[in-house]
Amino acid sequence: MNMTKLDPHRFRRELTVGEVAARSGVAVSAIHFYESKGLIKSWRNPGNQRRYPREVLRRVAVIKVAQRVGIPLASIREALMTLPEGRTPTAADWSKLSAKWKVELNDRIAKLTQLRDQLSNCIGCGCLSLRDCPLRNPWDELSEQGPGPRLLAPD
Amino acid sequence: MNMTKLDPHRFRRELTVGEVAARSGVAVSAIHFYESKGLIKSWRNPGNQRRYPREVLRRVAVIKVAQRVGIPLASIREALMTLPEGRTPTAADWSKLSAKWKVELNDRIAKLTQLRDQLSNCIGCGCLSLRDCPLRNPWDELSEQGPGPRLLAPD
DNA sequence: TCTTGACCTCAACCAAGATTGAGGTTTTAC
DNA sequence: GTAAAACCTCAATCTTGGTTGAGGTCAAGA
Numbered sequence: 001m002n003m004t005k006l007d008p009h010r011f012r013r014e015l016t017v018g019e020v021a022a023r024s025g026v027a028v029s030a031i032h033f034y035e036s037k038g039l040i041k042s043w044r045n046p047g048n049q050r051r052y053p054r055e056v057l058r059r060v061a062v063i064k065v066a067q068r069v070g071i072p073l074a075s076i077r078e079a080l081m082t083l084p085e086g087r088t089p090t091a092a093d094w095s096k097l098s099a100k101w102k103v104e105l106n107d108r109i110a111k112l113t114q115l116r117d118q119l120s121n122c123i124g125c126g127c128l129s130l131r132d133c134p135l136r137n138p139w140d141e142l143s144e145q146g147p148g149p150r151l152l153a154p155d
Numbered sequence: 156m157n158m159t160k161l162d163p164h165r166f167r168r169e170l171t172v173g174e175v176a177a178r179s180g181v182a183v184s185a186i187h188f189y190e191s192k193g194l195i196k197s198w199r200n201p202g203n204q205r206r207y208p209r210e211v212l213r214r215v216a217v218i219k220v221a222q223r224v225g226i227p228l229a230s231i232r233e234a235l236m237t238l239p240e241g242r243t244p245t246a247a248d249w250s251k252l253s254a255k256w257k258v259e260l261n262d263r264i265a266k267l268t269q270l271r272d273q274l275s276n277c278i279g280c281g282c283l284s285l286r287d288c289p290l291r292n293p294w295d296e297l298s299e300q301g302p303g304p305r306l307l308a309p310d
Numbered sequence: 311t312c313t314t315g316a317c318c319t320c321a322a323c324c325a326a327g328a329t330t331g332a333g334g335t336t337t338t339a340c
Numbered sequence: 341g342t343a344a345a346a347c348c349t350c351a352a353t354c355t356t357g358g359t360t361g362a363g364g365t366c367a368a369g370a
Contacts, residue, residue: 018346028347029329037327047336049347068270073327098274105271109264115223116260119253173316183317184359192357202366204317228357311370318365329354336347 014051017042024060031060039063039077055088062097069105169206172197179215186215194218194232210243217252224260 021028034040035050040059042050059080066076079097083089176183189195190205195214197205214235221231234252238244 016346027329030327032349033328045336047347049336065270065274067327069267102271102274105267105274109267109271112224112260112264112267115220116257116264119220119257119260171316182359185357187319188358200366202317204366222357313370314368316365316367319363321361323360324358326356327354330352332349332351334348336345338343338345340341340343 013054015054015056017050017052020052020056020060024057024064026060026064034060034063034073037073037077039073039080053088058089058094062094066101069101070108071101071104168209170209170211172205172207175207175211175215179212179219181215181219189215189218189228192228192232194228194235208243213244213249217249221256224256225263226256226259 015023017028017031020026020031024031026034031040035042040052040056040063042052042056045051062080063073063076066079067073071079079100082096083093170178172183172186175181175186179186181189186195190197195207195211195218197207197211200206217235218228218231221234222228226234234255237251238248
């Protein structure tokens with residue numbers, strides 16, 4: 001009695017798009033969209049329906065995490081393309097991605113922290129109203145002296 | 156010899172859209188756009204050209220700062236609408252805005268920091284590959300147990 | 311005066327990140 | 341065996357935050 005092949009209540013290697021959507025918390029349309037953008041891949045069953053490896057759940061989770069960090073899909077795609085083609089990615093493979101994004105996260109945190117501290121100063125000085133307020137300087141009275149609004153958290 | 160009225164090299168109370176653009180570091184089209192969205196206001200000269208109070212520079216500076224924090228224009232507009240209508244906003248008026256946004260900034264920083272720390276853990280544990288990885292749990296094996304991807308930095 | 315640059319309006323377009331709908335097929339469940 | 345649920349494709353639409361361009365007016369300086 002081999003039940004593993006078709007019984008949907010047992011572990012199955014492949015997932016339908018709806019299952020991926022349900023388990024990843026992403027809309028089916030978003031899954032299609034990610035696939036159209038090359039972030040994930042599927043094969044088709046005889047009826048032309050998409051089938052995904054379970055690994056796709058990890059990918060989608062990673063996509064969502066990266067998006068929270070503010071990384072655009074195109075960059076996420078780049079990063080995911082560094083994963084191995086033939087084999088299921090290992091812990092070490094995923095680690096590389098995480099490490100890269102951690103750096104970006106740290107950058108972002110640093111910029112926001114800087115911004116917050118400047119905002120604090122401005123609350124103390126009567127925000128944006130005094131000549132030496134760091135949030136105000138580059139754009140108002142002193143605009144002639146600089147190349148533009150580049151003092152704060154430049155991209 | 157009263158030169159203060161028309162001499163453009165002297166201090167003038169009102170600014171043209173081009174001056175606002177140059178001094179704020181924002182494109183003329185963006186100024187128009189902000190005005191169309193109700194974030195700033197102008198009056199018209201006899202030739203139908205926009206004229207701005209100098210105060211608009213502060214507004215634009217504030218808009219740009221808030222955007223860096225990640226606040227959408229609609230919310231910035233809401234916040235700016237709390238400023239007094241008739242009079243030029245005081246330091247205290249601006250302080251209130253800053254204080255509000257500082258809270259949002261702190262939230263954002265906290266969320267990103269949490270995310271970073273979880274990412275660090277995942278690097279240690281072989282990111283996203285183990286059952287107890289906080290970045291993986293809610294969306295994969297354990298998806299049946301929760302209401303969705305809400306464990307991490309929920310909005 | 312007259313030219314040039316700055317300004318006007320309005321509509322179209324762009325990018326990202328999707329969602330929605332139409333029209334049709336496949337799978338699943340009873 | 342049949343109906344409902346899930347799936348398919350493709351095009352259109354949406355939101356945010358703008359930019360670009362066409363066609364025309366206004367203002368400042370030589």
